[in-house]
Amino acid sequence: MVSHYGEPGILASDADRDAVATVLSESFAAGRLTADEHAGRVRAAYAARTRGDLALLTADLPAPADDASRHPDQCPLCTLLVSCRPAGIAWLLAGRRRSRRAQDQAAGLEPVAAGTRRTAAGAAGIDAEDR
Numbered sequence: 321m322v323s324h325y326g327e328p329g330i331l332a333s334d335a336d337r338d339a340v341a342t343v344l345s346e347s348f349a350a351g352r353l354t355a356d357e358h359a360g361r362v363r364a365a366y367a368a369r370t371r372g373d374l375a376l377l378t379a380d381l382p383a384p385a386d387d388a389s390r391h392p393d394q395c396p397l398c399t400l401l402v403s404c405r406p407a408g409i410a411w412l413l414a415g416r417r418r419s420r421r422a423q424d425q426a427a428g429l430e431p432v433a434a435g436t437r438r439t440a441a442g443a444a445g446i447d448a449e450d451r
Contacts, residue, residue: 328372340365340374347381 348358361377368374
């Protein structure tokens, strides 16, 4: 994995250190590192000055998989809820609203105003509650 971080003499950025810490955490979660190894390597990653120092910390670990192959079964809703919670919630509610409309149409109900529904018979003046 040394080549992943480019030239070893180049100074490491915070993003480089964060990327190595992520690789180390994933390796710890996969059981490749013990808790002590993980803690020591993460400390060393944030203290590293060069990309070569960082490369040494992950040289005995497999290269990280790209995001698409790491979570192939992850649904778009899960991704939205994790990355941007308001957008995920809005997408979830819009989906429920579409599903509810489809169910209402199948049952012969039609929307009249926000939050209320009536049947086709209700359009003639007879509400669903009166039947």
